[in-house]
Amino acid sequence: MPVSITITVVSPDSSEPRQVDTTTTGLDLFGDDRSIVAMQVNGETKDLVHMLADGDEVVPVLVTSDEGLAILRHSCAHVAAQAVQNLHAEAKLGIGPPITDGFYYDFLLEEPLTPERLKVIEKKMVGIIKERQRFVRRVVSDDEAVAELQSEPFKLELVQLKGSAADTEGAMVEVGAGELTIYDNVRRDDSTAWGDLCRGPHVPHTGYINQAAFALTRTSAAYWRGDQANPQLQRLYGTAWATKDDLQAYKTRLEEAAKRDHRKLGAELDLYSFPENIGPGLPVFHPKGGVIKREMEDYVRRRHIEEGFLYVGTPHIAKEDLYYTSGHLPYYADGMFPPIDDDGHLYRLKAMNCPMHNEIFRSRGRSYRELPLRFFEFGTVYRNEKSGVLQGLTRVRSITQDDSHSYCTPEQAPAEIKHLLNFVLSLLRDFGLDDFYLELSTRDDKKKDKFIGTDEDWETATEVLRTVCAETGLEVVPDPGGAAYYGPKVSVQARDAIGRTWQMSTIQYDFNMARRFELEYTAADGSRQCPVMIHSAKFGSIERFIGVLVEHYAGAFPVWLSPVQVTAVPVAAEFNDYLEDVAQQLRKAGVRVEVDTSDDRFPKKIRTASKQKVPYVLIAGEEDRSAGAVSFRYRDGSQKNGVPIAEAVAEITKAIADKVQV
Structure with missing residues (x-):
């Protein structure tokens, strides 16, 4: 059955995309122009990056796929390393693999990579991306690699440990057991801007990296090859996505994750x-x-x-x-x-x-x-x-x-x-x-x-x-x-x-x-x-x-797991004894309950219980006491007033038995 394909390409001599329409069952998508940036199949958009595999074979990969994002991020790691060495010629390269949701690159660098410094590196990266430098794969012998990498001691070590070095975290992106390759970043005038020992693959040129969809996120210390006996390097982390919206969604997830950090909540x-x-x-x-x-x-x-x-x-x-x-x-x-x-x-x-x-x-x-x-x-x-x-x-x-x-x-x-x-x-x-x-x-x-x-x-x-x-x-x-x-x-x-x-x-x-x-x-x-x-x-x-x-749960556990399942808050001190009696009935039913008899004012007691993410807050004043009841304040802020004590105990114990989230 024929497939309708619309290809969006960018010619080497132009930054303006043009569309090519065709209907085919087996079209060579590339021909002489390898700068395809998007494809529609039967009306559905398929964004692509391209993987340079063995030799110069070009294989299309969806940029939104796991493989496509890994290629994009690996290429962005190279751009980050190039930017660092452009700014700090003395920087020595470690390894720079793609990781879940991003990438990192390790450097031996005297100057600390401060948040302010990351902004400078990002700006330099944008310049490299705009230059649309081509990633060119080059096979080298072991001896050629050693001669070429004399100024990079960590790369030399990987060459000398070829094969066994693959056991090092992230080293598989550098060397394997077979041939060695270097990827050169080549400018439009065919001059080499930068190069790195790497197995690839990469996008065809740096322009494939969306300058609005990448970010450097943080730094940390890292021992070379994960061994504390080795030099301590600076690890630069970053992320890269297909679109600006994808990047923003990722940042939103990070913000939510930070709120949920179990170390902070603990x-x-x-x-x-x-x-x-x-x-x-x-x-x-x-x-x-x-x-x-x-x-x-x-x-x-x-x-x-x-x-x-x-x-x-x-x-x-x-x-x-x-x-x-x-x-x-x-x-x-x-x-x-x-x-x-x-x-x-x-x-x-x-x-x-x-x-x-x-x-x-x-x-x-x-x-x-x-x-x-x-x-x-x-x-x-x-x-x-x-x-x-x-x-x-x-x-x-x-x-x-x-x-x-x-x-x-x-x-x-x-x-x-x-x-x-x-x-x-x-x-x-x-x-x-x-x-x-x-x-x-x-x-x-x-x-x-x-x-x-x-x-x-x-x-x-x-x-x-x-x-x-x-x-x-x-x-x-x-x-x-x-x-x-x-x-x-x-x-x-x-x-x-x-x-x-x-x-x-x-x-x-x-x-x-x-x-x-x-x-x-x-x-x-x-x-x-x-x-x-x-x-x-x-x-x-x-x-x-x-x-x-x-x-x-962001610390708001279901009732059966909550350390404190009920906090009883009297409207005034005169209702302390009443709520203590209610609490005792709950304890006999196996409920974990505390009564807040502190000197804090009533609103502060409610806020404290809320911050502690207690599932149930039971409140009692004169009206509740006279009716033999309590008022519920749930974790979501909703309330229910005048609940008879027996019904309150039954509601709470049922929620515990049913393992519900309130």
Whole structure:
């Protein structure tokens, strides 16, 4: 069937767009003019950027697609780096990859990148964009790259570490295991304005970057290659979008996210803190935060028991040998704290619970009749996260996991994974997260040395997860190379109230660890068989989950999770005793209630309760007392007067039981 296509192009010698109409089933969109900026297919506009792939092949990519935005942002990162070096010739280049919603570039630079300085850099970037400098790809040998990059020590290091350097965050945009390429920014007179070691791809020229739709956003410190032993660089962050409206929408999302920042709200609501004397990444929960944590733990403990799990408990440290048996050492050594020497015996703070659960399994003989056997605990584990990546509750060193391990026969594995996935999704919905998709993390077949197990093991496990995921009807996004070293996994990616995605629960198919621990069960035919082990964490991390919930609800929790569910505010001191009696009735019904008997004036008491985001404020004056009633003031500011006490108690307890948001 013919397709109607309208192409908008910009000729190299003109900045004015012109339209070319055609009807075709297979048109070469480019011909001699590669400056296509938009295309309409059957009347629907398709904005394009172009990817320079192998050689000079040009492939159209929608600029609004994830791939198109990544190309646009990577190109903008180059423009930012060019602008910095134009302004500071002594600046040394690190790496500059695209990231979610933006890009960054690292520099060794003596002068601090202040907010005022960012404005100067932005102005210089606009000038580069207006010049419409072409991105020209050039293949170089290792020796040529070394000779050309003598003044760039960090680039030289990447060349010398080619292949292995890809393990560095962001380094994949610079070098891989194959040929090296440099992208030159070339002016209209064919003179080279600037160049950078880079694998690409990029837009054809800087004019593709909308000068009204990019911004430099902030700076931070960053160690070269993520190692604290290396030089500290300045990281310049920015963002780029297809249109000015897209940029403004992004800024609006950032403003809303700032209002919801769980670190800020945690202090305002007196939930938790991060004392320097305890250490980075080690939060403490205050009484009100402790209420939320306890409610979550009580809920998930009860749900696990209902789902057939057996509660267990394990210590916080163990002999180092345990983690060699499990395979975590050396595969996960960087994520664990250094060993503790006890009279020549080395111990480790546990970074995971699974090895200890395996010891419980093999403490006695097991029969196939016991399977699937499900162990569960709230186990606090410790991860040696680098200080630079720690962030409030969402990236910590002390992690409380609602960790479970199911031991089953290979035939039971699909049903057990389906059971776990249904459990996970129902749990997230109870906490108000109901917009999610699944991510299936598999082995990187090009790096098999980083994974344990045979090809057959991986194919079987991956297919089981893939099939179960498909049966949910949810979107399944592939994540090649994201598997744990011992098996593939599926993770639930939940979207919060403002559309951000958070990785929550995980389910991992492990065909390896049970063998390493020589776990066995007696099969129906009397033979000794090794079980399949399935790891699952429903919250993932309680600390992180709380941080996500604080931001999702902007601190205004549903009634059942609110630290204080009711604040009683007397109109005058003479009504204190009356509201104390009402509060006592609520407490007997299991409601968390406080009575504000402070010396503050009535309006201030109402404002205080509002700032604390309390779901219900109960007010009483003479009219209420005479009627044996209270007046409601809800969190949204609405009111209901003269509610009999028994009805008030019933309304509040029902909202708690139904887990509603008011």
